[in-house]
Amino acid sequence: MAATTAKLIEVFQSGQERSGVLDLPGSQWPQAGQYLPCQRDDDSIIQPLPINLFRVIGPESGLSVSPLPENWLPGDQLNLLPPHGNGFIIPESARRVGLLAFEVPPLRLLPLIKPALAQNASLTLFIDPHKDKDILNWIPSIVEIVPLSAFAENLSWLDYLAVDLPLERLNALSAILGDTKLTFSGQVLLRTAMPCHGVGECGVCSVKTQHGWRFICKDGPVFPLAEVINVAG
Numbered sequence: 414m415a416a417t418t419a420k421l422i423e424v425f426q427s428g429q430e431r432s433g434v435l436d437l438p439g440s441q442w443p444q445a446g447q448y449l450p451c452q453r454d455d456d457s458i459i460q461p462l463p464i465n466l467f468r469v470i471g472p473e474s475g476l477s478v479s480p481l482p483e484n485w486l487p488g489d490q491l492n493l494l495p496p497h498g499n500g501f502i503i504p505e506s507a508r509r510v511g512l513l514a515f516e517v518p519p520l521r522l523l524p525l526i527k528p529a530l531a532q533n534a535s536l537t538l539f540i541d542p543h544k545d546k547d548i549l550n551w552i553p554s555i556v557e558i559v560p561l562s563a564f565a566e567n568l569s570w571l572d573y574l575a576v577d578l579p580l581e582r583l584n585a586l587s588a589i590l591g592d593t594k595l596t597f598s599g600q601v602l603l604r605t606a607m608p609c610h611g612v613g614e615c616g617v618c619s620v621k622t623q624h625g626w627r628f629i630c631k632d633g634p635v636f637p638l639a640e641v642i643n644v645a646g
């Protein structure tokens with residue numbers, strides 16, 4: 414698929430992240446968990462590597478994405494590549510859906526609320542509420558909010574779990590889940606630097622999985638949970 418362009422029509426703050434709204438047609442939107450390699454139109458010399466933008470929750474006026482560089486402003490023209498990688502897919506049969514924002518803002522998980530509610534699932538968001546008070550305004554009251562510290566007690570409730578976490582915290586998640594067989598399906602968005610987004614196979618984004626080494630930029634960034642936890646590494 415070819416590259417495309419979009420205008421940055423709005424900038425907003427989500428917790429500690431700077432986010433923006435793009436006037437991109439709905440047919441070109443990434444799924445939650447996929448990313449858009451992006452450069453501002455006149456930045457290719459001073460900023461040769463793309464910024465990888467993830468879909469987040471935000472105003473309904475367009476596609477909300479994050480994280481936005483500090484110097485990008487409303488009206489800027491952006492060059493975008495098509496959605497990259499695998500996104501989250503909630504199994505149709507899941508009726509008890511958990512969203513686990515593991516020591517990060519839940520922004521990238523919140524676009525899953527609509528599809529989960531559309532299939533009549535009950536939703537629980539595991540989050541540290543002290544850090545992200547303003548983000549809670551985006552969350553409908555039907556979503557139960559549970560402190561991160563209570564996550565381990567709720568594992569047996571889950572049909573499906575979607576996780577967002579930095580790659581370096583994967584071992585911490587494995588420690589919480591333990592080495593018992595999971596009784597629910599799950600996916601995890603692993604976030605790390607992805608400077609070449611798979612073009613140059615630079616290896617910066619490598620992760621060891623149950624099936625050997627993989628590139629997060631191409632084989633993820635969303636992986637089946639069972640493939641990446643408890644991998645000695």
Ligand code: FES
Nearest residue numbers: 607609615616630
């Ligand atoms: S970012 Fe270069 S291989 Fe993934």
